[in-house]
Amino acid sequence: MADLELTFIGSGNAFVREGACWNGFVANGRYLFEAPPQALMSLNRLGIDPNAIDAVVLSHHHGDHLLGLPFLLLHWKYLGRTTPVTVIGPPETEDVVREISRRTYPTLFEGGAEVRWVTATPGTPLEAAGLVVEAVEVRHDPKLTANFGYHATIAGRRLGYTGDSALCDGVLDLARRAEVLVSECTSRADVFDNHMNLVDDMPRLRAALAGDASLVLTHLPHDLGEHALPRTTVATDFATYRW
Ligand SMILES: [Zn+2]
Numbered sequence: 001m002a003d004l005e006l007t008f009i010g011s012g013n014a015f016v017r018e019g020a021c022w023n024g025f026v027a028n029g030r031y032l033f034e035a036p037p038q039a040l041m042s043l044n045r046l047g048i049d050p051n052a053i054d055a056v057v058l059s060h061h062h063g064d065h066l067l068g069l070p071f072l073l074l075h076w077k078y079l080g081r082t083t084p085v086t087v088i089g090p091p092e093t094e095d096v097v098r099e100i101s102r103r104t105y106p107t108l109f110e111g112g113a114e115v116r117w118v119t120a121t122p123g124t125p126l127e128a129a130g131l132v133v134e135a136v137e138v139r140h141d142p143k144l145t146a147n148f149g150y151h152a153t154i155a156g157r158r159l160g161y162t163g164d165s166a167l168c169d170g171v172l173d174l175a176r177r178a179e180v181l182v183s184e185c186t187s188r189a190d191v192f193d194n195h196m197n198l199v200d201d202m203p204r205l206r207a208a209l210a211g212d213a214s215l216v217l218t219h220l221p222h223d224l225g226e227h228a229l230p231r232t233t234v235a236t237d238f239a240t241y242r243w
Contacts (some may be wrong), residue, residue, distance in 0.1 A: 004180060004243045008218065009042035011235040013186045013195075014058050014064040017222040018175050021237045022064040023077040025182065025218070030054045031131050033161055033182075039068030041076055046238060051081040054129035058089035059163025060140060060147045061096050070108060077112030084114040086128040090135075090146035119146055130154075136174055138165030140194045148159065149174050157243060164219060166194050167201045175208035180243055182235075183234050184219035195219075198227055206232060218242065 005028050010021030022036030026046075032039065032053045042049050050072060059065055069087070076085060087093065094117040101108040118126060120135035132153040140147035140163070149170055152159040160178030162171050164186075175181050183205060186195035196202065198217070206215055206229050215232040217224070224234060233241060 003155045004159060005240060006180075006182070006216070006242075007046060007048065007240040008160075008235045008237060009046065011218045011220050011237050013184075013219045013221055014062070015066075015221075016132070019221065020220070023067075023184070023219040024068075025235075026053070027159065030129065031152075031154065032056045033063045033150075034058060035068040036064050037067045037071075037218060040071040048191060050075045051079070051083070053085065054086060055081070055086040055131050057131075057133060057150055057152075057161075058087065058093055059138075059149065059161070060090060061093070062141065062164065063136070065164070066096070067100070069097050070105055071109055073101070073108055073112070073115070074105060074112040076115075077108065081113040084116055086118055088118045088120050088126065088133060090144070090148055092145045093117060093119065097111050120150075122148070138163055138170040138171045139168040139200050140164045140166070141196075151177050162196075163193060166192070167196050167204060168199055170195070171205065172198075172208045175205055176210075177214075178209065179212055180207070180214045180216065181209060182216045182218055185217040185224065186219055187221050188223060198224060202227070202229055202232070206230070214243065 009024045012020030022032035047208045125134040135148040149162040160174035160181040162183045189199045218235040
C-alpha cells in the first residue's frame with residue numbers, strides 16, 4: 001500500500017446535481033474527513049468497514065459535511081463496534097449532533113461504542129489513533145461556531161484539507177505545508193465570497209504549493225469543465241488516489 005491513500009466517498013458540493021455524492025474522503029482506510037449525509041452508504045458501497053474508522057474529522061457544521069454522523073453512530077451502536085471512535089471538529093460539535101439525534105434517534109446516545117469528542121483548536125496539533133491533525137481557521141460561514149481546514153500527518157505524509165473556504169491566509173498556509181492538498185472548488189467561474197472557484201482561485205492555490213506537491217479538487221459543481229493546472233486531480237465519487 002502507498003503511504004497515503006485517499007478514497008472519496010463523494011466529491012460534490014451542497015447541491016450534488018446529476019447524481020453526485022456530497023464531499024468526503026477516507027484516508028488510509030481509518031480516518032474519515034467529513035460525514036456527509038450518505039457517508040454510511042458510501043462506505044458500505046466501497047467495502048470499507050464503518051467499524052474500522054478510528055477518527056472522523058469535521059471541518060464545519062453545514063449539513064452536507066455533518067448530517068451523516070447520526071447514521072454512523074447508529075451503525076457503531078448496533079452493528080458490532082467494540083473500539084472507541086474519536087470525532088474531531090469545531091466547538092459544540094457534540095452538542096449539534098446530540099441536538100439532531102435527540103429528535104431523530106432519541107436513544108442513540110444510550111449505550112453503544114465509546115465516542116470521544118475532541119474540539120480542535122487552531123494552531124494546536126492533536127493526536128488520535130495515529131492521526132495528527134492541526135486545525136487552521138478558514139473563511140466560510142461566520143454564523144457557525146468555527147470553520148476549519150486541517151493540516152494532517154498520516155504515515156509520515158503531510159496532507160492538507162481546506163474544508164469549505166474562500167481563498168484566504170489559512171488556505172494558503174495549508175497549501176505551503178502540504179505534500180497533498182485536498183481543496184474545495186465549488187464552481188468553475190462563479191464568484192462567491194465564501195468559496196473558491198477553478199478559474200480565479202485554483203491557479204493561485206496551485207502556485208502556493210510546492211512544485212512536486214499534488215492538488216486534489218473536491219466539493220465540485222456538476223459543470224467544472226477542463227483545466228490545465230499541473231499535478232492537479234479532479235476527484236470523482238468512489239475513486240481512490242495514492243501517493
Ligand atoms: Zn459549507
